[in-house]
Amino acid sequence: MLGAFLAVAYALPFAVGIYTESVFFDLQWLADFTTVLLNGFMQGGVYAMFGAGLTLIFGVMRIINVAHGETVMLGAYMTWSAFFGLGVDPLLALFLTLPLAFVWGWFVQKVLLNAVVGGPELTPLLMTFGLGLVMIHVVEAIFTTDFRTIPYLPDALRLSENISVGRNRLISFVMATVISCGVYIFLKKHRIGKAIRATAQNADVAMVCGINIFHIYMITSGLAAALAVAGGALVSIQFGFNPETGIFYTLQAFAIIVLGGRGNFIGAMIGGVMLAVMESMISFMVPNGTAMVELAAYGLMIFVLLIRPRGLLGEKTD
Amino acid sequence: MSNGAGEIALSVRDLKKHFGGIKAVDGCSFELPKGRISGLIGPNGSGKTTTFNLLTGVLAADSGSVIYNGENISGLRPYQIFNRGISRTFQITRIYREMTVFENMLSASSMRVSEREARTRAEELMEFVTLTKLRGEYGGNLSYGQQKLLEFARALMTDPDLILLDEPAAGVNRTLLQNLLEHIHYLQEDLGKTILIVEHDMNVIMNHCEKIFVMDYGVKIAEGLPEEIQNNEHVIEAYFGH
Secondary structure (H helix, E strand, C coil): CHHHHHHHHHHHHHHHHHHCCCCCCCHHHHHHHHHHHHHHHHHHHHHHHHHHHHHHHHHHHCCCCCCHHHHHHHHHHHHHHHHHHCCCCCCCCHHHHHHHHHHHHHHHHHHCHHHCCCCCCHHHHHHHHHHHHHHHHHHHHHHCCCCECCCCCCCEEECCCCCEEEHHHHHHHHHHHHHHHHHHHHHHHCHHHHHHHHHHHCHHHHHHCCCCHHHHHHHHHHHHHHHHHHHHHHHHCCCCECCCHHHHHHHHHHHHHHHHCCCCHHHHHHHHHHHHHHHHHHHHHCCCHHHHHHHHHHHHHHHHHHHCCCCCCCCCCC | CCCCCCCEEEEEEEEEEEECCEEEEEEEEEEEECCCEEEEECCCCCCHHHHHHHHCCCCCCCEEEEEECCEECCCCCHHHHHHCCEEECCCCCCCCCCCEHHHHHHHCCCCCCCHHHHHHHHHHHHHHCCCHHHCCCEHHHCCHHHHHHHHHHHHCCCCCCEEEEECCCCCCCHHHHHHHHHHHHHHHHCCCCEEEEECCCHHHHHHHCCEEEEEECCEEEEEECHHHHHCCHHHHHHHHCC
8 A cells, every 4th residue: 555655656746747848758857867866865865864863762762852853953053163163074073073962862861851751742742842942042042043054065976978966965875874874783783772672672671671771761862863963964065054944854854754664763764765765856857846845745744644654664563 | 509598588578559549569578588489379460460560660669668688679670670680571471572582682681791791691591491593583483482481581691699480381381381490490499599480370389389478459368388378268268269
């Protein structure tokens, strides 16, 4: 059912494009389409990474962190500050920003969320909603609401005469893939990673097996914040941002984890890439498509929730 | 190995836990002899599993104390109690279904021991319960009996001194049960562990426990040797009525 729906969803931009005569199927159009798909795929790698952060928190604590996008936004400003304030390369700045992000996530969990985890679902939802607003206002107070950009490798890398990818997008994809794989391997192989997975599967059992789940929650939040800040760093070298852009990334992360399956790390990877490719297709083939991108993403989210609430790889009991 | 004759492993004093108007445990007191296998029995709803949950910190007691090694552990969190040397299994197995047998084992290792030590211990215990061949199998793919063995082995990962087994015979075939009981006796006789078993299977309780505690309506109504319990009027009344 979901497969059929997705096939229709991905065919729809083609149909609209053909109807509005913006799809030609000549060589130049196919080359442009390939370029768009490649760029979308690479953007998907970044989406997947920060989506994985949100799904990690949900999977382990059953908390919906509405401030996740604001942490992405914070990552963009941290990178901007490192670049313009300290003259540090945006990618090298990750060595500075990721540990800070981990500490931030740890701190938020220890001070705020550990007190409400396991309780009514609305409490952490409202708490993170409030936290997100505080983060927006603090960043506004420091940086104003002006849009910022980081000029970094803006030229394109030509793969053939007519097909190219942005260098910043390519390097972002590589970095996001490395970081995502690193976190995945950590979760699979490291003892703390195994403890995180054990806690996600059954926190009560984890506790009687000697796992301090509150400690695990703090590590998980730290990891999720690091993934979000890394996402922020990588989108900041591709797109403009201001304090309000975090909301957009929160909603994208929601769409990603709904599509991939809540709490499933690999699902978030797939969901991120699928969403970004869909966005690229719409912006390329549908007239005024750029304005339709968000509509498509959330339409996709709503229909997936209707048809298969557990998403592509989520658990049946979810 | 010392059998700890006469010593007390754990002392429960006036333990209470109420759920609204239901008195699940209502002033329960008993003392577990060190290095022995004891049994905790009682009709359904008598408060046995709640007592287990109170002893292991899964539930917080309303009042009363649990003294272990001279320390009141009532009110501690489950992982703190686990790290003090008390381990448990569950009535219905609770293994990590999406983790392999080996990962299940490692999940119960203390962070204070090295990864190499934890792996060696896990290998030994998998061998002990004959699960070595299934080390790479996901928990969810094991039979119920194998899950019981895995949970039992996992409970031994940190070499606990006190092991609480909640209905180890439930859903297990006779051969596997015999195997499990041999393991339990080895732990007690050769390693000096203290074991408390909650069980409905009276053959297991009467033939394998040296001391038995009987609960009914949240209170201890009797304690003694198996033959004493079998002839105790309060126990007969609790099980069969007047």
